[in-house]
Amino acid sequence: MRLNIALIVLALAGGACSRAVETGSGEASSAAPNLASARIVDLSYSYDAETLYWPTSPSSFELEELHHGPTEAGFFYSANVFSTPEHGGTHLDAPIHFAEGGWTADEIPLDRLIGPAVVIDVAAQAREDSDYLVTIADVKAWELEHGPVPAGAIVLLRTGWGARWPNRKEYLGDDTPGDASNLHFPAYGEDAVRLLVEERRIAVLGVDTASIDHGPSRNFPAHQAAAAANVPALENVANLDQLPATGSWIFALPMKISGGSGGPVRIAALLP
Numbered sequence: 001m002r003l004n005i006a007l008i009v010l011a012l013a014g015g016a017c018s019r020a021v022e023t024g025s026g027e028a029s030s031a032a033p034n035l036a037s038a039r040i041v042d043l044s045y046s047y048d049a050e051t052l053y054w055p056t057s058p059s060s061f062e063l064e065e066l067h068h069g070p071t072e073a074g075f076f077y078s079a080n081v082f083s084t085p086e087h088g089g090t091h092l093d094a095p096i097h098f099a100e101g102g103w104t105a106d107e108i109p110l111d112r113l114i115g116p117a118v119v120i121d122v123a124a125q126a127r128e129d130s131d132y133l134v135t136i137a138d139v140k141a142w143e144l145e146h147g148p149v150p151a152g153a154i155v156l157l158r159t160g161w162g163a164r165w166p167n168r169k170e171y172l173g174d175d176t177p178g179d180a181s182n183l184h185f186p187a188y189g190e191d192a193v194r195l196l197v198e199e200r201r202i203a204v205l206g207v208d209t210a211s212i213d214h215g216p217s218r219n220f221p222a223h224q225a226a227a228a229a230n231v232p233a234l235e236n237v238a239n240l241d242q243l244p245a246t247g248s249w250i251f252a253l254p255m256k257i258s259g260g261s262g263g264p265v266r267i268a269a270l271l272p
């Protein structure tokens, strides 16, 4: 089993490698880590009773036990039924979530979901303003230090909000059941998203808060801009404090729901 997993990862990384070569991307940050020595960081939260959902979500994660224990035939057996809204916990937003005709979860090509990570840190700004919106200036400041954000990158925004998970009040800014009108957390500004998806042509946008639009948003311009460019999003990404600004590779593989607008995603980062 372990060997099989290693082979699958190897095969996926091999595909991603050749993609970087095909697109002519020569940046050092696009070189895949050596799998034999790479450290793997889990960027997904577990799904359980603590998992945070949007305040207006009709339900949350549910796990119903079908069987757990010895069977009449003498062997041990465990199986459950789970149910969950698509958008909760560490999950993917497929482009169709905010763009009619955009890719559904099952339609997103795998080579978009595997790629070099760019980690933009705005934790200092978010400490001063819990509704902070990332600006074009933030992206350009990152590029001054690290070089251009490469095409095909998976851009992850580190706000420091991961330390607040799963405290609903601290993470979302409000814990009033059924009410999403008083939320506070940082995310991407619309202009920064347009720069990343239209000019830098990144593959995926991610964030360590509940949404790529900040808490007070009413019309979700970051979602609209990303979806219009057929760029999926990753929300409630875990453990971003463990990632360097460049050099790691992301594997963000969602549940393959036919026609899905998103879904639970297991995200792994490979660090050189």
Ligand SMILES: [Zn+2]
Binding pocket: 087, 088, 091, 092, 093, 235, 262
């Ligand atoms: Zn979502």
